[in-house]
Amino acid sequence: MKKIGKQIAVIVFLLPLLGLSAIRAFAQSDVSVDASVSETTIYTGERVSYSVEISGSFNNVSRPKLPEFEGFRLLSNNPSTSRSYSFVNGKSSTTYTYNYYLIAQQKGEHQIPSATITIDSEEYKTDPINVKIVDRNTSGDSSESEKAEIFLKLEVSDLKPVTGQQIIADVVLFFKDGLEVNSYQQVPGWKAEGFWKEQLQNTRRPKATSTIIDGIRYRKARLLQFSLFPTKAGELEISPYKIIVSVRSTKSRNDPFSSFFSGFGNNQRQIELTSDPLAIEVESLPTVSNSDYLGAVGSFNISRTIKTKEATVGESIELTTQIEGTGNVPLITKPEYELPDGLEVYDPQQNSSLNRKNSRISGSKTFTDIFVARSPGNYTIPAKTVSYFNPSNNDYVTETLPALSINVKENPNQITSATNVQSFPVRPITGLTSWVTPASSSLISYWWFWVGIFLPIIILGIAYQQKSYLDKMNNDQAFARSQKATHKAMERLDKTIELSEEGNIKQAYNMLQKALTGFISDRLTLPEAGLSNADYVQALRDEDIEENLVKNVRMLLEKCASISYAPDTTHDYLKSHVGLAESTLEKLKKVL
Numbered sequence: 001m002k003k004i005g006k007q008i009a010v011i012v013f014l015l016p017l018l019g020l021s022a023i024r025a026f027a028q029s030d031v032s033v034d035a036s037v038s039e040t041t042i043y044t045g046e047r048v049s050y051s052v053e054i055s056g057s058f059n060n061v062s063r064p065k066l067p068e069f070e071g072f073r074l075l076s077n078n079p080s081t082s083r084s085y086s087f088v089n090g091k092s093s094t095t096y097t098y099n100y101y102l103i104a105q106q107k108g109e110h111q112i113p114s115a116t117i118t119i120d121s122e123e124y125k126t127d128p129i130n131v132k133i134v135d136r137n138t139s140g141d142s143s144e145s146e147k148a149e150i151f152l153k154l155e156v157s158d159l160k161p162v163t164g165q166q167i168i169a170d171v172v173l174f175f176k177d178g179l180e181v182n183s184y185q186q187v188p189g190w191k192a193e194g195f196w197k198e199q200l201q202n203t204r205r206p207k208a209t210s211t212i213i214d215g216i217r218y219r220k221a222r223l224l225q226f227s228l229f230p231t232k233a234g235e236l237e238i239s240p241y242k243i244i245v246s247v248r249s250t251k252s253r254n255d256p257f258s259s260f261f262s263g264f265g266n267n268q269r270q271i272e273l274t275s276d277p278l279a280i281e282v283e284s285l286p287t288v289s290n291s292d293y294l295g296a297v298g299s300f301n302i303s304r305t306i307k308t309k310e311a312t313v314g315e316s317i318e319l320t321t322q323i324e325g326t327g328n329v330p331l332i333t334k335p336e337y338e339l340p341d342g343l344e345v346y347d348p349q350q351n352s353s354l355n356r357k358n359s360r361i362s363g364s365k366t367f368t369d370i371f372v373a374r375s376p377g378n379y380t381i382p383a384k385t386v387s388y389f390n391p392s393n394n395d396y397v398t399e400t401l402p403a404l405s406i407n408v409k410e411n412p413n414q415i416t417s418a419t420n421v422q423s424f425p426v427r428p429i430t431g432l433t434s435w436v437t438p439a440s441s442s443l444i445s446y447w448w449f450w451v452g453i454f455l456p457i458i459i460l461g462i463a464y465q466q467k468s469y470l471d472k473m474n475n476d477q478a479f480a481r482s483q484k485a486t487h488k489a490m491e492r493l494d495k496t497i498e499l500s501e502e503g504n505i506k507q508a509y510n511m512l513q514k515a516l517t518g519f520i521s522d523r524l525t526l527p528e529a530g531l532s533n534a535d536y537v538q539a540l541r542d543e544d545i546e547e548n549l550v551k552n553v554r555m556l557l558e559k560c561a562s563i564s565y566a567p568d569t570t571h572d573y574l575k576s577h578v579g580l581a582e583s584t585l586e587k588l589k590k591v592l
Contacts, residue, residue, distance in 0.1 A: 031057070034053050037050050047103055054124075067115055070110050072102040073105055081097065082096075083096050104133045111131070112128060134215065150175040159280060163230055171275070176217070185243065190242070197227065200356050225359060229297075235282070237280070238280060242272060242275075248268045291385040294335060296331075301325055302322070304319070306381075309404075310408075313376055314374075320367070321369075329362070343373055351366045378407055378408075485518070486519070488518060489518060493515050509559075537553060549587055553584060
């Protein structure tokens with residue numbers, strides 16, 4: 001008892017100390033230290049700001065111990081300081097900021113080393129910062145006045161990809177200091193011929209950074225990002241991209257995107273910008289042997305599973321092949337398997353899941369083979385060697401899918417019965433009694449006999465047609481698109497009217513264009529994206545559609561392309577175009 005009492009006393013004595021240590025450890029883990037510079041590309045002789053920011057929960061903080069600044073001269077060891085407090089979810093936080101000024105002296109690539117700060121007797125270090133100093137006198141031959149004040153450019157991740165390789169195309173806006181960008185709008189109809197394209201999702205607003213081009217400082221902001229997959233080898237050209245930007249002149253050096261989508265101001269104007277075409281040299285894939293190439297280019301994991309290893313005769317069995325990873329997921333083809341005799345194979349199914357985030361296309365594609373065993377026994381699906389091309393290694397990756405076995409048993413619910421028909425000779429006794437054979441009518445003389453025969457046949461015929469239609473809708477993508485084209489177009493026209501009534505005239509015209517082009521592409525099994533208005537018109541002419549009807553379609557598409565960004569379009573004017581589109585779609589439905 002005495003020993004236990006002493007142990008309890010010691011624990012009680014240590015608890016406050018342990019709690020204090022835990023609080024200190026938590027406070028220290030909640031501290032962040034960051035260093036930054038106002039510009040990462042700098043002229044010689046230009047002044048830049050070097051800032052050290054400490055934030056979190058702490059008691060004491062020392063002034064930063066500065067490193068040696070290679071290529072820079074420190075103007076003063078005495079920084080300008082600022083302090084702020086915040087209180088969020090019952091937790092207080094303090095932020096200290098120390099600002100120093102540096103003069104760039106020596107051109108070249110430099111690294112600002114880490115600064116050291118002591119916080120509550122613990123040392124913290126900032127991350128190093130890479131900067132570039134450019135000689136203002138020799139960096140460019142052209143004067144600043146000769147350079148465009150704003151322009152658009154396409155930047156791609158690889159100028160020499162292979163067929164099917166994913167390359168990232170950034171739509172980048174460059175503009176000089178003194179311009180403020182308030183908004184931008186895509187011009188529809190961008191055509192990247194020879195590429196499968198997917199627009200990537202980016203929820204963050206554009207952020208402007210500084211860069212120097214031919215000795216002139218520009219602000220640079222990535223507006224949009226696309227994944228492009230070349231579908232053929234040779235020299236391909238990415239066609240120019242167009243946007244309309246709303247800008248105004250300003251002398252402020254604040255972040256030009258700080259007022260993104262803000263109201264109009266002085267010197268407000270709209271400019272249509274077009275990027276230069278970009279040539280891409282696409283190389284052919286090397287020859288692959290001794291394996292089944294899936295058309296996949298990227299980095300993938302391939303697996304093959306069977307839903308059950310035991311089944312009964314007549315029961316459906318599913319064989320699932322899943323290919324997941326990063327690359328041209330939409331273009332992957334199904335591997336072909338050799339199935340043993342005795343298995344009846346049905347139409348396969350496929351499903352895709354795409355992720356357009358994280359500046360790339362990733363996801364999975366699943367193929368499901370369905371088959372039924374017609375007799376009991378052990379069946380083995382042989383091993384299969386498949387391959388895909390990995391651009392990082394510039395070589396094929398080959399994987400072997402192991403063999404799969406299935407044990408098929410008799411169906412216990414299936415009962416075979418045989419009926420033996422035997423004669424039973426019975427003769428009437430003749431004598432004084434007279435035997436009379438009553439008259440009987442044949443079954444075929446009754447109407448309900450024929451109804452009972454043909455009604456099930458009719459019902460089965462209707463059910464078979466319905467099942468065939470549903471199977472075709474599920475397995476034939478082109479047929480499904482054609483069948484759903486009218487309904488989808490009508491929904492988009494209704495959405496056009498809704499957007500117009502809400503005052504979103506420009507979006508309404510974009511939706512009207514989608515209704516027309518979507519109907520034509522679905523009916524003619526054209527690509528869902530990447531075609532210009534001229535391509536849709538030419539596709540109708542190739543189908544020998546009446547010229548007046550083609551002219552109506554061309555006129556509507558041209559109106560959508562031009563009026564979608566016109567400022568004076570009215571709701572009534574749009575309704576007239578919607579009415580024309582409805583009648584045009586009704587006529588196209590009869591001839592396509």
